[in-house]
Amino acid sequence: MTITPVRSTEARSTEARSTESQQLIADSTQELLARAEGLPELERQQLLDEVILLNAPVARSIASRYRRKGVDTDDLEQVAYLGLVKAANGYRPDASSAFLSYAVPTIRGELKRYFRDCAWVVRPPRRVQEMQGSIAAAEPELTQQLGHLPSDQETADALGTEAGEVAEAASVRGCFNTLSLDAPAAADNGARLADTVADAEVGYELVENVSTLAPAVSDLDDRDRQILALRFCGGLTQEEIGNELGVSQMQVSRLLRGILDRLRADLTKPVDQAR
Template identity: 75%
Template sequence: MRRHDEVPPVTIAAVSVEDSKQRIAETTHELLLEAHEVPDPRHQELLDEVVILNAPVARSIASRYRSKGVDPDDLEQVAYLGLVKAANGYRPDASTAFLSYAVPTIRGELKRYFRDCAWTVRPPRRVQEMQGSIAAAEPELIQRLGHVPSAEETAEALGTDPAEIAEASSVRGCFSTLSLDAPGTVDGTISLLDTVADDEGGYDLVEDVHTLTPAVANLGDRDKRILELRFRNGLTQEEIGHELGVSQMQVSRLLRGILERLRAELVVRPGPTKG
């Protein structure tokens, strides 16, 4: 026998997902009906409740566009924006249920975001739009087929040509680029920046030598010797003076004269030869 102070066991009936969805749909419809009849600020308060109540739908749609190089928080914000637009644009007297109107609105907002804002390299608009359609259709196709759909399977589902699917799929990497600070090797010992080729100084040297050779060939032996001692051997003007038996002042004047002649030789371009 149970004592009078004992609490009787409570049985909680399981609530199915479909029942939960149905209750949300009914509550949403009631809120939209009331919002249609009242002015602001109550009108806007009711629409805000509709958005909060259906926010999981927006998040679910946004999750289908992940792994495309866009921050998940940004995707959710765009999806919420689409939901807000749907709540404001829906008319309760329409025969279409709210979600039947809201889901395409949210998807359209996400596709526009990818088309207009998320590209690092911007392909043609038709390719951008096809990329958005593929991203939206893939999760359902994977679930139905049990594997990643081929271009032919995706094309059949979207009613387009496989070549267009292949072209759009080839630009999947255009939504983001790797940071130069990202690891450049598997072990992460160097960054991606370390693997980028630098300008090769040797090419500049070859070009300089090729340009100077004809001009230097026109100099006398002593001038060539002064250039060799100064720029090849790295001697100071005083050391060159000792080497040639002249003063440092004379070396300075000689170097200045040599460099001026070379400069003049390099800027002069011979005119066309006459036949």
Template identity: 55%
Template sequence: MPTQCYSAKDRAAREAATRELFERRERSTGETERQELLEAIVELNIEIARGIAQRFRHKGPDTEDLEQVAYLGLVKAVHGYRLAADTPFIGYAIPTIRGEVKRYFRDCAWTVRIPRRLQELQGLIAAKLPELEQELGREPSTAEIAERLGAEPAEIDQAVAAHGCFSVLSLDRPEAEAGLTLGEMVADEDDPTLHQLETIDMLQPVLSDLSADDRRILELRFVDGLSQTDIGTEIGVSQMQVSRLLRKILDHLKDRLAPLASAA
């Protein structure tokens, strides 16, 4: 059975062969044979781990280190998989390996530190996600992960979003297309969009207090760029009503943001 699969047929054959090895191990009573079967399963699925490691290239650690971590994740998946779960092995192995790689980044590859609480949540997510995915037979939602871990959905989102804080680029790194170094391509003047980012950070908790209808109106106006007339058509009111609603919403946001801006 080839370890490299280039088609759905190949992958199905590998999955069937993997299941057969697990079934043989389940029937076996000899410890030596059981260990040999486990090793055979790892060898058969080694390309899955290697493929996952490749997706995390250029994030700091050497590719060889990432592959070793991914192989460890594969070994853990082989030891933890249960035929009784009625889930394909690949459906259990991929999140397990991915979680092991992400745990490695959390513990060993930080160059930008994030709050300890978020680091701990990343570890919990990596540990529980494979188990939850196997139970549900699908990828769990943020709310389901939060419920399992006893955390807030917003914390889960923040922990997942922080996975990019691993590596920094050298300013001397050449950019082939431009023929310049990264340092030469970085603007030496203040970027006005940075102030926009600060405003967005301040707006986020305020916007969460708005009703779904109010957020929808803001989205249509400032994200989709619709006119007041088009918004009225979309939500079933007149242009005049849209104008009044927008003014009311914006006045509310201004009142809420005023004390935040003063504190900043």
């Protein structure tokens, strides 16, 4: 036996009021658009502004379907409003379809163009961008119809394309945003992602420099090695080194220059000559 849920009187009443409100907005919209036809531009624009205000909730509702894709909600709504403005200016009252039948695709198209042209961090090929936009628009309705997130094949069947193209387009969803290094690395320790990135290790460079310099320095005499140690390890000035060795600052300068020239020549010799 099949049991059909019975909706409460309050729920039916709320739905009825919502339907009446939507119909009232639709009727008012059509009336305003009809009145705007043929008026001078200033008066026409005033009536179209009223149409835009009446239907702004529709634009916000459409924009909400594109959330969590790396674009701020305010930006999405602004783009949706732009689509609504274009629809209000482009719609003709003598058309066979109602205003929303024209406005909704216009708003969606504006949002898709925004994602295609402005929201990519890494820009994939145009065909992939367009397919990703089609998937984003179709996925909510497919999920409602199927009762679960559609597979690539189910999405492809709905869009009239191949499952491989859907999979390729779905793989670029992360291209809309980047993950900040200030984002939490884990929910429990309070660390940032930046804390988990390895720092440059200067120790390896130091070991390499010592290994390279050691043979060249070993060829120097004791006094030359002492001068190098006092200057670069002890941090003494040339005057202080002269006082330590009992020579003038000028002599220390000449000695130090000669030592560095010999080291430079030794370190820059071709490998075969160095051997």
